[in-house]
Amino acid sequence: MNKILLLVYTAIFCQSLASAAQLAVATNQSVEETTNIAYQLSFPNFNHHELEVILWITNLKPGPLQLRMSRASAGRYGTHEFAKNMYNLQAFDVVRNTVTLTKKQAGYLIDNFQTSKKLTTKQIEADVYEIAQHGDKVKIQYTLYGHTIDGTYLGIDETHAHINMPATILWAIGLEKEPIQIRFELPINVDWEIATQLKPISDSTMVSYWAPNLTYLMDSPVELSQHKSISIAWGKRKSTQTLTLVSHSNDDDTTLINYFNQIKQIVAEQEVIFGELPKFDYGTYTFIQDIGSDTQIDGMSHRNSAVITSNIDGLSHQNNKSLLEIVAHEFFHIWNGARIKPKSLEPFHLEKTSLCSELWFSEGFTQYYGDLTLARVGIFSQEDYLKKMSTMLSEVLGSPGAKIYSPEQMSRYAAFADTGVGGSTNTNQVNIYTSYHYYGAIIALALDLRLRTEFKLDLDGYLKHLWKRYGKTKNAYTSDDLQLTLAAYTHNAKFAHEFFKNYIWGTQKNDYDKLLSRVGLKLTKANTDKAWLGTLKFNFTKTQTTVVSNALFGQPIYKTGIDIGDTILSIDGIEIKDAAVYEDILAQRKPGDELSIMYNHRGQKKMANLFLDEDPTLKIVSFEELKLPITEKMKTFRTEWLASKVVAKNQQ
Ligand SMILES: [Zn+2]
Incomplete structure (x- = not known):
């Protein structure tokens, strides 16, 4: 394998003054880069988590134009009302294409209010707007609020713009198959760089990108921040592709390189299973990573990139296992999920749940x-x-x-x-x-x-x-x-x-016990003889102990009828002041012992009795640890299973 390590620092940064006309229809560019749809994203109020979006559509046919915000996001299986974070929607007919920009405006909204006629927009569904009358070119603009850094939503602040497209893009119904340009207007006085799987438009200043259609754009997260990136050429000469790690985190170069080396091990190990990496579009796969104290723990896989987010304290070997678990999961999805795909998710619906x-x-x-x-x-x-x-x-x-x-x-x-x-x-x-x-x-x-x-x-x-x-x-x-x-x-x-x-x-x-025994492992109870009343969750405060989860069917506590929202007054006459008292009572009991619980249900004092069970939590233990006889065959099976x-x- 021919691998070259390249450490690239945040450096490429440039801003240009593009006119609205260039954005919407780039006639002097190659055919694939000519689009009728162009988005322009800017961040004039990033301190307050706002993103401004302008959407230009040209060559529109007469008739009502309907615009929709997504309710679903590929890779997530529930619905999200992304339109809840959208406001200030306005639409204009574009009557003049050329706009002269002043230096002051550069990097912010390219506005041509004076030259456009305002159009009437009507909200016809919670997330659908209609423009009944319009010319052949329109400009639509809106503001988005984003304060969630994860694999689904939008996170904007003075350090970065972490963008998942379904949470961001208002799209024209019926034009989903059209190619799209998207341009990022970087704020002045920040050293942000752009990381994305999208294809940069060749003669641009690395702030304009191209997607063949809406589905592709929606699958392409973007991180704008002062980040570090490491790339490596991967594979034999003819099939060399680039793997890149982009990390928006506070780690020094050595930590980042060590961490990337671990990622490389993961990639190599999974590549052997399939015999090859998939062919990535434009030859590159990017891990887009965002680490910060206000960040959600999440991972989201896309065709040629993955979003990895976490609140862990740095990427050092001591604390990065949980993060690498996400990396290994998301990278495996480039085969299983992104390319070995269930028919039920084809096509993926943006406006409703896709049942799978x-x-x-x-x-x-x-x-x-x-x-x-x-x-x-x-x-x-x-x-x-x-x-x-x-x-x-x-x-x-x-x-x-x-x-x-x-x-x-x-x-x-x-x-x-x-x-x-x-x-x-x-x-x-x-x-x-x-x-x-x-x-x-x-x-x-x-x-x-x-x-x-x-x-x-x-x-x-x-x-x-x-x-x-x-x-x-x-x-x-x-x-x-x-x-x-x-x-x-x-x-x-x-x-x-x-x-x-x-x-x-x-x-x-x-x-499972039978199957695991074939590789010299035993599935057994983790806490033999430990008394257990069920997997109920409590909220312990200074004044009371409240049940905060439903009881599980069949467990001792389920049979008592104690309900979510009830407060526990005492167990066997002992007042429950905190978790320690509760744990202590259970520690002194044995499975089979009877327990009496005094509790309050909607203002009524009640009493219930139950018989404790044994804690059913399971653990897998090796035959060696249990001093059980282990055969060579078992050892070989285990090694073949778990070894590199x-x-x-x-x-x-
Ligand atoms: Zn997954």
Whole structure:
């Protein structure tokens, strides 16, 4: 592999004075860069989190023009009312193309009020506006408020503009297939640079970009900030592509280089699984990273870039595991998700939820490989990795929702569970839902162990098969296709059929202890003999202890009828003042002991009795630790599963 490390500092910065006419129809540029749609984004009030957008549309046909803000964002499965942050919408007929700019105006709104006629805009839906009468060229402008730094929304302040397009772009209905120009007017007196997967317009000053259509623009996040970037040429000579890390964080060069080296390990490890990286558009893949104390923990994968956001305190090896977990997950999506795609998400709807039954695979298998990659490159120790898998197994196997809903059905609940308008407030999600990420990940674990121990195959090979059949060929898949590919890969249609019937379309669970024992691991209770009344959450304050979550079906506390919103007065006569008192009472009890709880329900004092259970939390422990006999075969299976494929390949 020919790898060259280039450290590029924030330096390229230039501002030009472009006229409105150049923006809208760049007739002197190449055909692909000539567009009828152009956006211009500027930041005159970034201190107050505002972004100004101007949209120019030319060659418009007569008839009503409808403009929409998105309600959904690809990669998120819930809806978001992005229009809630839009205001000051105005529209004008453009009657004169050329605008003379004064120096004072440079970098701010290019305005031609005097030369335009104001048009009437009518709000016909919460997020749709109509302009009934207009000429063939219009200018639309609006203000957006953005104060959320994550993979979905918009974050504007004096340090940066972190832009996710669905939260930003008002678009013309019916013109979605048209190519688009987008131009960023950088504020004066800041040293911002632009990071994006969008193609820069060749003869521009690196502030104008081009997208072949609306879908592509919406898939292209942009970070404008004083950031550092590192690039590397990746691959053999003919297929060399560039991998770039753009990091808006407070790290020194050495820390950043060390961190990028870890990313390179992740990329190499995942590349071996598929045998190749996808061909990135314009030959570049960019990790767009934003780290800050007011930043959300999030990751969002796109075709040729990923947004990684976190509030961790710097990128040093001590605290970057959680971030690299996001990196490994999002990078795996460049195959599974961005290119091996479920048919149900084609096309992705911007104005409503896209219902998908295959998130157990596109998200869950990606979850599995994100963690497995970190184990294979050694960022996770075996202990770290087994702890991760234990958490997922505990969560899913203990979930009442996973007992009644199959992974397919659970995937469809993403419409409500994937943070958006609804969220989890006042729902019964604890009883009807479990994460499709975890649900899918434990299925991947079972399938991987079965393929290894029953077929002398592995999940890596199955994924590679899917890449060839559905990723490279750009054929979206259905869950039937996933089953048929498993049948072809294993040459065992019966196995594939039963696996899908029981564990994907049905609610049966694999025997995890049995499967893990084949690699010398045991699935056991984490806290033997620890008394437990259920997974209820409390809010402890100085004056009272309030129940803040619904009880889970079947657990001891569920049977008492104690409800969300009730306050706990005492347990076995002891007043509950804080978490320590509560933990102490449980620590002194044994499973099977009876407990009496005094509580207040809507102003009424009540008493309930329950019998404690044993804490059902699970953990995976090695046979070595348990001093159980372990065979060479078990050890080999485990090594082949968890050891680096890159190292194995280099040793061949
Ligand atoms: Zn994901």
